[in-house]
Amino acid sequence: MLYRDIPKFIIKRNMQKSAQTGIYFDYLVTDSVMGQICVEVTGRRDYDVEFVENDYSDEFLDAKYNQGRLAILQYHNTASYISFSDEKCEGRNSGIQSVPTAFNRFYSNAHDDKQLYFYFLPCSGNNATPYYLFMYRLMKTAGFNFINIPPSLSGQITAFSSIDDIIRARKENGDRNSGNNATYIIKNAPHEYEIYGKTYGANKYDTSLICYAISKLAQPEDHIVLYEYNEKDLKELPAASLEVLNSMGNIEIIKIDDEIERRELEENDSLRSPRFNAHLLDRLGERHCVLCNCRISEIIQGAHIWPVSQIKHMNTLSLDEKLSYATDGENGLWMCQNHHKMFDSNILLLSQTGEVSYKQDLSDDDKDYINSITTVSILPQQLVTPSYVNYIGLRYSRASD
Ligand SMILES: [Zn+2]
Structure with a gap:
């Protein structure tokens, strides 16, 4: 790399869709923006700038459009990667879609002396939502330095x-x-x-x-x-x-693929199925016990309504059908270890309408204990779906086998 006595910005003019949008980097990254960045990054006010076309390439830039919404600022032997926020922050993550690309380009470059920055351009829409704040904190954690932080986010972007x-x-x-x-x-x-x-x-x-x-x-x-x-x-x-x-x-x-799932089904009766977990997360969101609302991650598990041990022994089902029942998100509920074990042992029972009850021949002490830890007496009605009713029916029709 050329040793630079004066800071120099090299910026690809074209974004992926510049031809359609008519928005180019030499329009977004103005002199005042570059002046602010230069002072912040190098401590100097004077700089050179070169906006380059797609066919330009060097140690940091490929012969393509501007990937990662980046400017490269070279000073002495240091290369600073500056990624710019999107001019639209309307969709859930439209404002940060270039960030992983910027990070990838920075991380993959072999140059030793390099730094990573983010600059907030003015944007339409709200970039101070809890979602965006969470993402900015991840960026800070991953190694981005923020050059300018909008007042609405001031003091909040901590790693x-x-x-x-x-x-x-x-x-x-x-x-x-x-x-x-x-x-x-x-x-x-x-x-x-x-x-x-x-x-x-x-x-x-x-x-x-x-x-x-x-x-x-x-x-x-x-x-x-x-x-x-x-x-x-x-x-x-x-x-x-x-x-x-x-x-x-x-x-x-x-x-997550069929191969892993087949192996899990063949080797285990309970559950280490990533696809089942993924389906439950999709349907039920963050894990919490459906019977006591416990949220301690280490003890929350996906409990099958129609147990895998029963599904596996259904001779009338093909392997693919077994897999599909064993990983169906509607065939599961989040439970803490205690409730999962009591449900699996049929100490604790669920009815087709979602009511929670327990085995009748328990001692009063055991009943008192179960009552004390079971804060939910009926499942939330959105969980009592036709599939749930079907799986509960299958569970208890074979429980005595
Ligand atoms: Zn529980």
Whole structure:
């Protein structure tokens, strides 16, 4: 790389859709924007700038359009990657869709002396929603420095201190009773984490960012698995994101596919099925016991209504049919370990209309105990679907076998 005595910006003019939108980077990134960035990044006011076309390439830029909404600012031997917010913040994550690409380009570049920044351009729409704030905090955690922070976000963009801290923020801000999130982070035991990440459409941006932040925070003793969850098409995360995650090296990436599910079904009666978990997250949202509202992640499990042990022994079903029943989100409820065990042992019973009861021949002490820990007497009615009724029927028609 050329040693630069005077700071120099090199910026690709064209965005992916500039020809359609008529918006180019030399229009968005004005002298006053560059002046502010230059002072902040280099401490100097004077700079050179070159807006370059698609065919230009150097150590930092490929012969393509502007990927990652980036400007490269070179000064002395330092390359600063500055990613710019989108001019629209209208959709759920339209304002940050370029961020994973910017991160990937920064991370993959072999130059040693480099820094990563984010600059807020004026935008239409609200970029101070809880969703955006969560994403900015992930960016900060992953290594972005914010050059200018809008007053509405002032003081709020702090890095997460641990993976548990991310999970906590998610629970506090998230839409926790429905499966609207693109990504769920689950803690199964100390140092055991699972990330369920949708990879289709705009979800991939959320999933990528969450993984980068988690990877930065991971401790050597942590075991972290990303389950790529994709029912709509066959795409995984973009190749560049997978490559970066692989080179970060502390998240195991597993694609949920039929092969894994078959193995789980053949080897286990209970449940380590990633697809079942993903379906439950989609349908029921953040995990909490449906019978006592316990939210302690390490003890929440997916409980089958029609048990896997029964499904497996249905000789009339093909393997594919068994798999489909065993992983159906409608065939499950979140329960804490206590309630799951009592449900599996038929100490605790659920009726076809969702009422909770228990076995009649229990001692009064046991009944008192169950009453004291079971705060829900009837399932929320949105869970009592025709499929639920069907699965409860199947469960108890064979319970005596
Ligand atoms: Zn419970």
